[in-house]
Amino acid sequence: MVQTASVGGARPKATVRDDKGQFWLVKPAIATDAGNIPQLEHAGQQWGAASGLDFATTVFHPSMAGLGAVRVLRFDRSGDRRHMCVSAASLLQAEYPDDLSQAERWSYPRLADELRLVGAPPQDRIELFGRMVFNAVCGNDDDHVRNHAIVYRAGERRWRLAPAFDVVPNPVETPGRLHMQLCLGRFDISRETALVDSHRFGFSGKAEAAGYLDALLGRITAGFERIAHWLDPAPRRALHERLTHNVAVLMGGDTRTGKR
Numbered sequence: 001m002v003q004t005a006s007v008g009g010a011r012p013k014a015t016v017r018d019d020k021g022q023f024w025l026v027k028p029a030i031a032t033d034a035g036n037i038p039q040l041e042h043a044g045q046q047w048g049a050a051s052g053l054d055f056a057t058t059v060f061h062p063s064m065a066g067l068g069a070v071r072v073l074r075f076d077r078s079g080d081r082r083h084m085c086v087s088a089a090s091l092l093q094a095e096y097p098d099d100l101s102q103a104e105r106w107s108y109p110r111l112a113d114e115l116r117l118v119g120a121p122p123q124d125r126i127e128l129f130g131r132m133v134f135n136a137v138c139g140n141d142d143d144h145v146r147n148h149a150i151v152y153r154a155g156e157r158r159w160r161l162a163p164a165f166d167v168v169p170n171p172v173e174t175p176g177r178l179h180m181q182l183c184l185g186r187f188d189i190s191r192e193t194a195l196v197d198s199h200r201f202g203f204s205g206k207a208e209a210a211g212y213l214d215a216l217l218g219r220i221t222a223g224f225e226r227i228a229h230w231l232d233p234a235p236r237r238a239l240h241e242r243l244t245h246n247v248a249v250l251m252g253g254d255t256r257t258g259k260r
């Protein structure tokens with residue numbers, strides 16, 4: 001894993017091919033991890049899918065020591081066939097992580113604009129909105145511009161938002177901000193920031209976006225019950241608490257009681 005070329009990213013990883021000829025990325029635990037990152041990544045990916053969002057398929061491989069690896073299906077391959085991909089860093093012409101002066105380009109609404117410009121269908125912008133909300137709820141504040149991508153679907157002859165990948169709930173704390181802006185100039189997680197630029201994701205108005213947001217929060221809450229078994233007791237409790245807190249924040253209610 002150290003000596004061969006990697007697809008990139010911060011963590012060590014290797015590509016493997018299964019007996020059906022499909023390519024997967026394998027991402028193992030490393031000694032400096034603040035928690036069981038492969039388990040958290042698998043839970044995050046499963047949770048997104050259980051919430052009705054388009055998340056890359058993952059398989060969790062536990063190991064004897066309690067840490068393991070997560071295996072992620074590659075969306076840039078179908079057997080030997082390669083699919084062109086472009087990262088959000090390229091789409092937004094934004095460097096990560098070096099150039100803080102470009103932080104205004106790290107933005108979900110801007111990425112939604114780019115999806116429209118490359119000809120992706122309207123549902124991809126709604127999907128992006130859903131991922132922004134999901135990242136806010138699960139506390140994935142590593143949602144930077146190299147963790148979003150588009151992929152060219154030759155069968156459709158158009159670019160599509162790639163499945164979500166590298167969605168890992170923060171193992172240490174519940175973040176109050178995301179890495180990309182939710183609305184113009186603002187990174188903080190709130191109902192207001194989630195909704196104020198909703199027209200850029202293709203919603204007809206704030207009412208439609210609010211209805212979608214509330215329904216999605218219900219799906220994310222129900223989804224957690226279905227995936228919680230993947231988590232050890234301590235992270236399960238922590239994530240359940242985080243879910244309750246963030247759903248209340250995004251419902252625009254009282255964060256202490258969880259009531260609206």
Ligand SMILES: Nc1ncnc2c1ncn2[C@@H]1O[C@H](COP(=O)(O)OP(=O)(O)O)[C@@H](O)[C@H]1O
Pocket residue numbers: 007008009010011012025056072073074075076087146147149165166
């Ligand atoms: N499922 C996938 N299919 C194709 N490319 C992927 C997939 N997951 C990640 N990548 C690419 O590999 C890079 C590193 O993977 P990532 O999961 O983000 O690892 P890290 O945790 O090291 O950041 C990503 O920035 C993306 O370009």
Ligand SMILES: [Mg+2]
Pocket residue numbers: 009010146147166
């Ligand atoms: Mg990454």
